[in-house]
Amino acid sequence: MAKEGMITPQPLMGRINRISRCFTLYRNNQLEQEGLNGYQHLYILWVCRRPGISQEQLVKEIYVHKSSVARQLALLEQNGFITRSACPSDRRQLLVYPTEKALRVLPLVREVIGRWNACLLEGFSLDEKACLLAMLERLEEKAEGIVNGEADGEGEVEQP
Template sequence: MDTLMKYIARIFRCSILYRNEVLAHEGLNGYQHTYIIKICNHPGISQEQLARMIYVNKSTVTRQLALLEQSGFVTRKPGSADKRTMLVYPTQKALDVFPKVKAASQAWNDALTEGLSGEERGWLFSRLSLLMERAEAEAAQTHEGRDMQ
């Protein structure tokens, strides 16, 4: 039986393989692409905010940030109000690679939508946006229910 998740998961896994290949010479893997984009767009974001923004658990963020920090892409500093809160900043290395990371995203989007008219692309993105909003609402509702137990 075909399910929506079959298609979404396959596209996601293929995108990771693509980014692994395209960004390897920059010292990044396919998963770190999202972190670079979010951290460069939101310097000083907390690890907790980052986890919520990209819909992964805090331990995953901590592991990926440790790798990015070891590679010289980010620095982490304790927050001034709460020393337990770690704030994440891009280094110059991250800022230098940022345009290449965005270009890789654009190239992937272009490859997937090649041959679609502007109208078809608009329709596709509006439907995907709707599905994303529903997924976020469902995940938030599930997460809130878990927190209440």
């Protein structure tokens, strides 16, 4: 048992991962009738927000392995949600654009995310919501810093 005020790393990431996996299952259920799986919502959001984003930039923005991005984009292209074309200035880069189908499903994707957030945060006060969001933003910044080589990732490990 951890001392009061102490948190061990495994339960923290275990809980974050479990919430994430539950959200994936929820998205699968809510978006399958549109031909989307639980992982593709993020691509729809990014490509609709930034039409013409390069596939390489998408890899950097969403912190997913190149092969996973390529695989999901291929599925989205096959199902008519996006198009990819070679960049005129660098033929090795692929630019990604939303189709009308992606733009039509975008409001539903946003609605599904909003419903999930509302369900999770039901019963939290405004202060609790603000505090949770601020702490998650700090964790996100630290995680990105570690992955991008801006931090050493050698934080002190608290023992139970």
